[in-house]
Amino acid sequence: MKTKFLIQGPRDKDKLVSLFPFFIKLNEFFPDSEVNVIVDKGLEGVLELLPHKVRIYPLPESLNTIIGIHKFAVNVKDVFNIDHFFDFSFDFKGALTGFSFRAKNRIGEDCGGKKLLYTTKMGVAPHNTPIDLISINYLNTILESDMDDFFFKLPEIEDEEEDNVHELFENTKPNxxxxxxxxxxxxxxxxxxxxxxxxxxxxxxxxxxxxxxxxxxxxxxxxxxxxxxxxxxxxxxxxxxxxxxxxxxxxxxxxxxxxxxxxxxxxxxxxxxxxxxxxxxxxxxxxxxxxxxxxxxxxxxxxxxxxxxxxxxxxxxxxxxxx
Missing domain, CATH: 3.40.50 (Rossmann fold)
Known part of the structure; x- marks a missing residue:
């Protein structure tokens, strides 16, 4: 049976694109999993830029309340039997989202009243800690051992050979x-x-x-x-x-x-x-x-x-x- 994930995304675009390493590593360790992501409406376009597909659920502004989130969870019929929930909103509404979808393992920061809604409580990261670092720490909690260090760097450009002609949509590098x-x-x-x-x-x-x-x-x-x-x-x-x-x-x-x-x-x-x-x-x-x-x-x-x-x-x- 495939593993099912639910991720509550951050509430701004900078932090959302910073989660790309998390999504890529999640796909690497759980290639056959179902990944559902909830984001505030208007942010979904960022996730469409991922190199692989995830299931995106924009949360309308009218339901972006404590009462509305429960209603949203009831109405989204195709997200169920969630194994792991990650909260990257770091607010009470995000914590309530995982609880409302009845995720089995709910991972979030050990802070305030929201911590009562998590099953796995993480230490509060210092201010200005990059969210990609926080997210990988969260992901490590469900792995058998912490993943090796990694870094996505700018690609090195090699010199092009002369007279190397490509068709536009060939699998080879196009021009x-x-x-x-x-x-x-x-x-x-x-x-x-x-x-x-x-x-x-x-x-x-x-x-x-x-x-x-x-x-x-x-x-x-x-x-x-x-x-x-x-x-x-x-x-x-x-x-x-x-x-x-x-x-x-x-x-x-x-x-x-x-x-x-x-x-x-x-x-x-x-x-x-x-x-x-x-x-x-x-x-x-x-x-x-x-x-x-x-x-x-x-x-x-x-x-x-x-x-x-x-x-x-x-x-x-x-x-x-x-x-």
């Missing part, structure tokens, strides 16, 4: 990259794309489809554009990440998720970008800082450099990817 846009001005991307001499670009951008379609016929365009953003949701985005050579994005969480596919991501962000507090994975090294529609700085290997033209961004990509 396209993925560009996913959430909120950046379209004209920033257009300027960069028009500087490129060759290649295939897979575009994921729900906001600017008409602009991308128009750009496909631009007289100075030298790359092939494949528009993949006509559908809502991210269900097949992981497949594109896996096949991509590298990723350009303004989505912080996609950029971090790429690390777990052993892919390099270049993150376009504002100068108020904050690093994720992590113990088991690297942060993003390749940052392109923007103001409005202009690029102003790049970060490479932890070093900042002021830039004035988009050509320098292309130089950064070519240098890092050894193109």
């Amino acid at each position: 396209f990259f993925l560009l996913k846009n959430s909120k950046k001005n379209f004209y920033l991307w257009k300027e960069l794309i028009l500087l490129m001499d060759s290649g295939v670009v897979v575009i994921w951008d729900m906001k600017n489809l008409s602009f991308w379609q128009e750009l496909k016929s631009h007289e100075n365009l030298k790359v092939e554009l494949i528009i993949q953003g006509e559908v809502e949701g991210l269900s097949f985005l992981p497949d594109l990440i896996e096949k991509s050579q590298y990723i350009l994005t303004d989505d912080k969480y996609l950029a971090h998720a790429c690390l777990f596919y052993e892919k390099r991501a270049f993150l376009f962000c504002e100068d108020d970008y904050t690093r994720i507090n992590s113990n088991y994975f690297s942060n993003i090294d390749d940052l392109i800082i923007t103001e409005d529609c202009d690029v102003v700085e790049i970060f490479k290997d932890g070093k900042k450099k002021e830039i004035r033209v988009m050509d320098e961004v292309l130089d950064l990509i070519h240098d890092v990817m050894k193109l």
